[in-house]
Amino acid sequence: MPLDDPLLQGFRRFQQQYFSADNPIYASLCQGQHPVTLVIACCDSRVHPPALMGSQPGEMFVVRNVANLVPPHSPDNQHASVAAALEFAVLNLKVGRIIVMGHSGCGGIQALLKRSTPADSALTHWLSIAELKHVN
Numbered sequence: 001m002p003l004d005d006p007l008l009q010g011f012r013r014f015q016q017q018y019f020s021a022d023n024p025i026y027a028s029l030c031q032g033q034h035p036v037t038l039v040i041a042c043c044d045s046r047v048h049p050p051a052l053m054g055s056q057p058g059e060m061f062v063v064r065n066v067a068n069l070v071p072p073h074s075p076d077n078q079h080a081s082v083a084a085a086l087e088f089a090v091l092n093l094k095v096g097r098i099i100v101m102g103h104s105g106c107g108g109i110q111a112l113l114k115r116s117t118p119a120d121s122a123l124t125h126w127l128s129i130a131e132l133k134h135v136n
Helices: 006-018 025-029 080-092 107-115 122-130
Strands: 035-044 060-066 097-101
Touching: 035 080, 060 080, 080 097, 107 122
Parallel strands: 035 060, 035 097
Antiparallel strands: none
């Protein structure tokens, strides 16, 4: 990656803004995190929960996945990542609020509705969580 790459420049700006001697945010966060909110959001590049809600570093614990899905409990832990994050946020971090943040124009939901992914793909399997299932 070239030294003038925009991502490297952005990381340098981030370091200067947050790790400067006159900004105590990260000094306190080195001692541990104490977020008050867990946000489950889509990994869509247009959705950035902390920026959308004006949150500072350390205030939100964020889980992102395609279509901001929360899988149902499964004894075989087929989708353990989201369950592990929920468990960690509630039991270890003691968050007081959980937000599932949807958004308009979600590509994941559009793929589900249009059935535009191969039947045996990981994305199709993941999106099946959002399908309506009839219970007798």
